[in-house]
Amino acid sequence: MTMAFHIFFALFGVGIPLMVSLAELIAIIKKDADFMAMAQRWVFVMTVLFVVGAISGTIVSIVFVTLLPPFMAIVSKVIILPFNLETYAFFLEAIFLGIYAYTWNRFKNQWLHWLTSLPIIIGALASAFFITTVNAFMSTPQGFTDVNGVISNVNQWTAMFNPTTPNETTHSILAYYATTAFVFAAVAAFQFMRRRKMDAEGYRKKMLVFSLVVAMVFSLAVVISGDTSARSIAHNEPEKFATMEGVMDTESDAPLTLGGITTPNGIKDGLVIPGMLSFLVGGSRNVIVTGLSAFDPSTWPELTIHYYFDGMAIIGFIMLGVPLLFFFALWKRRKRWAFSKLAAWAIWITGILSIIGVELGWMLTEEGRQPYTIRGYLLTANAFTNSPVALAYATIFPVLYIILSIVTPWILLAHYNKHQLTP
Amino acid sequence: MIQYLAALPAIISLFIYAILFSIECGATLFVFAPGLLGAGEDGDRMVRGYVNPAWEATNVFLIFALLWLIAFFPVAVPVWGHALILPFLLFLIIMGIRSVGMLYVFYKEGTNRVIKLLLVVASFAAPMALAGGVLPFFITGITPYGATQLFLAFHLACVAFFATLFISSSFFRYLAARNKLRTTGSLDSLTFGAMIAFIAIIFLSFLAFKNIMPRIASGTQAYLPLIAALAIINLIFAPLPTKRCSGARFVLALALFGATFFAIMLAQLPYVIYPAMTVFSTFTDPASAKIMLEASGIAAIVILPSLGLLYHLVTTKKDPD
Secondary structure: OHHHHHHHHHHHHHHHHHHHHHHHHHHHHHOOHHHHHHHHHHHHHHHHHHHHHHHHHHHHHHHHHHHOHHHHHHHHHHOOHHHHHHHHHHHHHHHHHHHHHOOOOOOOOHHHHHHOOHHHHHHHHHHHHHHHHHHHHHHOOOOOEEEOOEEEOOOHHHHHOOOOHHHHHHHHHHHHHHHHHHHHHHHHHHHHHHOOOOOOHHHHHHHHHHHHHHHHHHHHHHHHHHHHHHHHHHHHOHHHHHHHHOOOOOEOOOOEEEOOEEEOOEEEOOEEEOOHHHHHHHOOOOOOEOOHHHOOHHHOOOOOHHHHHHHHHHHHHHHHHHHHHHHHHHHOOOHHHHOOHHHHHHHHHHHHHHHHHHHHHHHHHHHOOOOEEEOOOEEHHHHOOOOOHHHHHHHHHHHHHHHHHHHHHHHHHHHHHHOOOOO | OHHHHHHHHHHHHHHHHHHHHHHHHHHHHHHHOHHHOOOHHHHHHHHHHHHOOOHHHHHHHHHHHHHHHHHHOHHHHHHHHHHOHHHHHHHHHHHHHHHHHHHHHHHOOOOOHHHHHHHHHHHHHHHHHHHHHHHHHHHHOOOOOOHHHHHHHHHHHHHHHHHHHHHHHHHHHHHHHHOOOOOOHHHHHHHHHHHHHHHHHHHHHHHHHHHHOHHHHHHHHHHHHHHHHHHHHHHHHOOOOHHHHHHHHHHHHHHHHHHHHHHHHHHHOOEEEOOOEEOOOOOOOHHHHHHHHHHHHHHHHHHHHHHHHHHHHHHOOOOOO
């Protein structure tokens, strides 16, 4: 729960600095006042979400120590380095956020101001990368020897750069960028949906087109990296792959099953494409895919991850398809279609779906690792504290998160209502 | 020896956190009761200008200290986790309330007096919860439920309260003078009162330690003359004209707080949890320690000049460079 909430704010913490920096870059190159206004207005969102992300980040770090002592006992010995590095990356981001947000008029040369946005992007990117390496380690732990519970021969770099790291970090960070861009596009689309006599229409059209360009580029990258990531899971975590694809028996010419209902005996009533899964995994229908029956049932992940995977994949393709259709309409000189109410609705809904997609990806990663917290090494049942106070954490923090989830958009809306765009 | 040195960055980080957090917490009081500053809208703008843009980045220092301790003394982690679950719960609840209040007051620029008051209460309760809830465990080694531990918890919470008030009022008096704002006598009285209370309570602490915690008392013995000297200098400087000496007085306030803070922290060493665990018995393996120190060294090369740039831009002229 804590991480599911934190990831919601963290994804914007990674994505918004890039959007702001790109907007200012275009403003400088094209001498465009609308893009400059965009960058300046978005900085407020960046600072507020940075602050909320820092609050939930503080909660996460303390919750790890207090609620998961057995887990932290291993992490602190084997893979504490990325946590340490993440703190420095966050420091860098915080310092330059302060510089960037409050020095718009301090530089005669605007390029110098734009340069100060780069460490924010790097800091946010590095923070996400380092933390995701820990999550990757939890899926494919390595870099230590365990003899009767005594950990030795620790190599923090090996633990950090485990087989899951390249794909998980790439796929998740690209998804954060795509989602942020889509949410910005959805905000612009919302104005078109209302279809009132709109102020600053040029600004909003530029915001929509710019956000959709970024969203399209990163959505394409997300789809490609998603394919690579799935193949990596098939290789490194075959039980997770078998569960998310609903493969019960080890076989070649394995079918791809879309949708359906998961049962302990396989997926029922799904759309089956013969041989497709073997082809996707290894480029040939002869490739053997390991089925779930090859594993001890007590180590099977949650069967529901099939839904999460399908949902995430469908959302990924929608995120790619919607901007493609939008730009196809523009290319065919059908501006009326591109900026229609229907298109605005589609973009707005995709913006919401993109956030759901990130959450589904997170749930797929976590539930797909069950019953382990550290795969094959530490069972989730043994990772938690047995203190009765844990119940208080489980009760109080959801309430706090709900409050923050209400207060944050309220503050953003109040700010932008107070500081309206002038035509 | 390396084990002692490894504990120092965490202690220094906690010290920086204590100062920055005190200033932030105190800022809420001046927004709630602007009459204490007496500088009107300019004073309010000054306080808000200090707190924004990224006040919660202050927590990086707390997280850094926590992670540093976890990284270098991993054997103690499960014990800390089990023992601190309740004090940290209390701290996080207060921090949650405070965070919502900070967003409302400093970003939405809300004016509701009740929320502002709640923010002040939560802001002063947060350092009290941290000092009174968490520190006693490190010092006494057991969850503070006994009479001695409860006394210690209450006492440290009081120290945190007056330290917060003393540091924040000294800082804003300095900042007001620097910005050439005319403040009222209320701010001088508040700073002076907080200083007297802080000095009184730290000397009461040392008297109390002598009876109930001889280990800490003997450990802090060597620092007492320095603390006493700094207390006297602070008292001598207090009646001098505000504007001329505000910077020096703020530095003196930090010095007094720092001497007290480091005296107690260093007296705690070599224990990370008294009496069961020391920095030696809980230390990480040498290879991990080496990697961590190297990474921190490289990070310092990037971060320290960046901090310098931030300080330069915030404190120098406002005309375009």
